[in-house]
Amino acid sequence: MKRVYSAENAFDAQIIRDHLEHQGITATVHGNMLTGAIGELPMDTRPTVWIEDPDLYERARDLIAQFERARPEGEQWICRHCREINEPAFEICWACGRDRET
Template sequence: MKRLHVFSLQERPLALLLKERLRYEGIDCLLRNEELFSALGEIPFLECRPELWIIDEEMLPRARKLIEGWLREDEVHEAWTCPACGEKLEGQFDSCWKCGQERG
């Protein structure tokens, strides 16, 4: 078992999302320290950070590549205009909320 990534306390939802995305890709993993945020003050904050671990060490390179791609993908959110109705949308949306047209 190998540690893949350590998240900040604020990134806990992201850690849960990436764990599920890896499982969908067929990579067994677990999230450690998932509930330790409630113990802040009782134990050092660095020990409360969520950690994503890969069960099968042979899957580590593939998991790293996937995680890096997903994190890089999440950083780029360029706004776009719907080609069907002209609605201006934020970059994280893949389809128009107004007419349902998918991003080109």
């Protein structure tokens, strides 16, 4: 196994793992339960993504880089209905399900 990604949180690690799996690269997330120990343990406790086949390392890193470049840019937006803050990628509010424009 070989580590290909170090995430800020478990959610980001899972997204990268899913993306790699979708591209045919078997991957797993390690350390997603350690984030609660940040500052308490003398080690890097961020979740990491590992691939089973080290020969696919360069391909996996390329796929991750392409994925990160394709992430929507922009600013967070506030739902006009429930006032929840949403990330730029969301077209509907994650809290109430209303369309961004309504």
